[in-house]
Amino acid sequence: MLVYIREAHALDSELPMMFGLIEDPTSQAERHALARLCNERLGLRLPTVVDQIDDAVGRAYQAWPERLYLVARDGEIRYRGGPGPFGFDPDGFEAAIRKLLAAE
DSSP, X not given: OEEEOOOTTOTTSSSOOXXXXXXXXXXXXXXXXXXXXXXXXXXXXXXXXXXXXXXXXXXXTTOSSOOOEEEOTTSOEEEEOOSTTTTOOHHHHHHHHHHHHHHO
């Protein structure tokens, strides 16, 4: 599952970048629209939930700008990747998924 959080490089953010030309949403409806756009443009087929405009989930998981977590069915965190982009490790994440599935 993907949790869509605050835009990392919105035009009106602390670290703006000129790709995408996206402004940080000011309402939950705008954030949902950007999550849909993200999934469409990236061709993602993951179930997606959207963090609230107060960024509670993003802050709780220290997810900004991106981070991978694997949460087991029992709620235990089985993998916590480093903060992106330099700590972003899809191979380590995949290995943790395979290990968890093998144990089940």
